[in-house]
Amino acid sequence: MMLNDDNTLKIEVNDDVIEEIEINSSKNLMYIVKQDKCLDLTIYLSATVVSFKIFFDLKKNARANIVLIDTSKGKLDLSANVIMNEEKSSFEWCLASISNNDDDKKIDVSIDQIVGRTTAHMYNYGVVLSNGRLSFAGVGKIYPRANGAKVSQVAKIINYDERAFSSARPILSIDCDDVVAMHSASVGKVDENALFYLQSRGLKESDAKALLTLAHLSPAIEKIKDEVAKERVIKEIKELL
Amino acid sequence: MHTLEIKDLHVSIDGKEILKGVNLKIDENETVALYGPNGHGKSTLLMTIMGHPRYHVDSGEILLDGENILMMDASERSKKGLFLAMQMPIEVPGVPTADFLRSAINSRRDKPISLSEFYKLLNEATKEVNFPFDMVNRSLNEGFSGGEKKKNEIMQMLILNPIFDLVDEIDSGLDVDAINYVAKALKEEQEKGKGILIISHYARLYEIVKPSRVAIIVDGRIAFEGDNSYVEKIDVEGYEWLESEFNISLKKGSEAKPKVISLGTCAIRKNRAK
Numbered sequence: 001m002m003l004n005d006d007n008t009l010k011i012e013v014n015d016d017v018i019e020e021i022e023i024n025s026s027k028n029l030m031y032i033v034k035q036d037k038c039l040d041l042t043i044y045l046s047a048t049v050v051s052f053k054i055f056f057d058l059k060k061n062a063r064a065n066i067v068l069i070d071t072s073k074g075k076l077d078l079s080a081n082v083i084m085n086e087e088k089s090s091f092e093w094c095l096a097s098i099s100n101n102d103d104d105k106k107i108d109v110s111i112d113q114i115v116g117r118t119t120a121h122m123y124n125y126g127v128v129l130s131n132g133r134l135s136f137a138g139v140g141k142i143y144p145r146a147n148g149a150k151v152s153q154v155a156k157i158i159n160y161d162e163r164a165f166s167s168a169r170p171i172l173s174i175d176c177d178d179v180v181a182m183h184s185a186s187v188g189k190v191d192e193n194a195l196f197y198l199q200s201r202g203l204k205e206s207d208a209k210a211l212l213t214l215a216h217l218s219p220a221i222e223k224i225k226d227e228v229a230k231e232r233v234i235k236e237i238k239e240l241l
Numbered sequence: 242m243h244t245l246e247i248k249d250l251h252v253s254i255d256g257k258e259i260l261k262g263v264n265l266k267i268d269e270n271e272t273v274a275l276y277g278p279n280g281h282g283k284s285t286l287l288m289t290i291m292g293h294p295r296y297h298v299d300s301g302e303i304l305l306d307g308e309n310i311l312m313m314d315a316s317e318r319s320k321k322g323l324f325l326a327m328q329m330p331i332e333v334p335g336v337p338t339a340d341f342l343r344s345a346i347n348s349r350r351d352k353p354i355s356l357s358e359f360y361k362l363l364n365e366a367t368k369e370v371n372f373p374f375d376m377v378n379r380s381l382n383e384g385f386s387g388g389e390k391k392k393n394e395i396m397q398m399l400i401l402n403p404i405f406d407l408v409d410e411i412d413s414g415l416d417v418d419a420i421n422y423v424a425k426a427l428k429e430e431q432e433k434g435k436g437i438l439i440i441s442h443y444a445r446l447y448e449i450v451k452p453s454r455v456a457i458i459v460d461g462r463i464a465f466e467g468d469n470s471y472v473e474k475i476d477v478e479g480y481e482w483l484e485s486e487f488n489i490s491l492k493k494g495s496e497a498k499p500k501v502i503s504l505g506t507c508a509i510r511k512n513r514a515k
């Protein structure tokens with residue numbers, strides 16, 4: 001590990017690694033995943049982070065599976081940049097974020113697939129409560145030489161309150177014909193009928209919202225491999241509601 | 242004695258008036274069969290009693306044991322003893338049925354139910370309505386068949402043990418076998434002394450779950466109340482007799498002054514084709 005001039009902590013992944021990190025203040029990280037290696041990284045953003053930048057450089061046939069659980073407070077500028085400049089690398093990003101009272105969160109993920117036979121999947125799930133703000137921007141760039149690349153992007157946000165602000169912008173810029181691409185984005189109000197159904201069986205509004213929130217964020221939460229950590233996240237989300 | 246009383250209830254959806262002054266009283270230990278042509282407000286009445294926020298109460302009262310419940314949300318009404326088995330149970334993707342049931346049970350207890358007690362209860366309730374036990378691990382109602390959704394409703398009713406059961410077309414879309422399970426469960430509710438407000442188009446269900454009396458909604462009002470002999474009359478004749486015998490218009494939005502007729506036993510014309 002070493003620190004660059006701009007305070008970026010540089011981490012070289014020379015072996016298969018399963019890692020969990022907790023971020024509770026501003027940080028810049030860079031992961032270089034070496035040829036044939038696999039990085040399984042779960043990131044928890046808690047307390048007040050303000051700014052978090054993370055870079056991934058994937059070498060030939062390298063894999064990175066990233067799960068990011070964001071329950072941080074206040075302001076957050078999160079940017080993730082992924083460079084896939086060698087063949088057959090694959091990257092998966094799965095994020096769950098909650099924006100509560102006065103939180104203001106901007107999450108940008110950009111993935112550059114420069115060469116062929118690379119795979120990138122990006123999933124961003126968010127829940128916005130009271131007057132929280134949350135925006136997702138996902139940029140997937142497929143370069144002209146990236147024959148046989150696969151790319152997908154999903155962004156889904158539900159709002160629990162009229163005062164909530166959210167936006168989800170998926171951008172795919174594809175300069176190559178031989179590509180499999182998929183994207184979907186939705187921003188919507190909580191399903192009033194589902195909320196009523198749960199409440200009509202006795203669940204308090206907050207408990208009903210907690211179940212619906214966990215359901216919405218479950219694609220990310222279910223990827224947490226450590227059962228203890230998963231239970232802790234579930235408990236923390238329930239308490240936020 | 243428990244009572245559920247609806248007084249001059251006016252309800253609108255998105256600004257359109259659907260219920261136009263409903264009056265109805267149900268006591269515990271009685272089953273009221275709610276009839277009426279399609280689209281005249283039967284489901285609206287039940288959804289409003291349960292407290293769906295989309296159904297806006299413009300005026301009137303709903304009293305449970307004399308207490309106005311209109312200020313309560315659906316969760317409080319449930320805890321007070323109301324249960325609505327919905328005509329179209331809502332699908333809730335991502336929420337496992339068992340997790341939901343446990344939260345529903347815990348919502349009315351001080352101390353959370355133990356896992357063993359919960360599974361025992363669940364086991365009994367699933368058996369009672371012949372609901373496949375392993376389905377409790379699936380997302381709530383998601384991808385359930387029509388029959389499975391309805392059984393899930395009745396199963397929850399059994400688990401939550403309400404005072405008043407509001408049952409909306411529970412038998413539509415069920416095969417004969419499923420109807421029998423559901424009817425048997427409802428009959429047991431009757432025997433326990435529950436008050437039941439039930440909507441069904443089929444006399445078949447009412448052969449097992451015998452109503453105490455019938456009420457008919459026409460254009461957002463209870464236009465007619467009578468004893469249980471009207472179950473057969475409606476089954477045989479439909480509703481035209483309301484027009485021909487009692488001069489009650491079956492049209493929605495008719496300007497005619499509303500009529501409310503309350504009668505005892507009826508005479509049935511078996512030869513309806515005439």
Ligand SMILES: Nc1ncnc2c1ncn2[C@@H]1O[C@H](COP(=O)(O)OP(=O)(O)O)[C@@H](O)[C@H]1O
Pocket residue numbers: 254259277278279280281282283284285286295
């Ligand atoms: N959720 C809803 N949104 C809009 N209109 C509705 C809704 N529910 C019911 N309605 C309208 O209210 C009227 C009464 O419907 P409903 O109570 O479902 O009738 P019934 O159960 O007697 O067939 C109908 O005109 C129907 O279109």
Ligand SMILES: [Mg+2]
Pocket residue numbers: 283284285328410
């Ligand atoms: Mg109906």
